[in-house]
Amino acid sequence: MAAKTFMMTYTYVPDMLERRTPHRPAHLAHLEAARDGGLLLLAGAYADPVDGALFVCEAEGPGEILAWLANDPYNLAGLIRGTTVREINVAVRR
Secondary structure, eight states: OOOEEEEEEEEEOTTHHHHTGGGHHHHHHHHHHHHHTTSEEEEEEOSSSOOEEEEEEEESSHHHHHHHHHTOHHHHTTOEEEEEEEEOOOSOOO
16 A cells, blocks of 8 residues: 555643743654654644644555654653644646
8 A cells, every 4th residue: 555645733721831841852762653654744843833743744544643653752741732734636746
């Protein structure tokens, strides 16, 4: 089965900037490992306010992305209030 492209969003807990500090290095390492493994194409938190994040992933299905999410240090610390995963039809790719 060929990889498909997905958009995933996180909704963060209030006061995320303060609450994420002890978990940020492990979260960034988790993102880098997903990038290096080919799952993650792009990731970034919303700028102002910092109340969520956006990810673009390539996976065989949403289950692969949700399994990755389950091990995100932010998720394990209870900092993610909600998430969505949607397949997208890519019109233009760099």
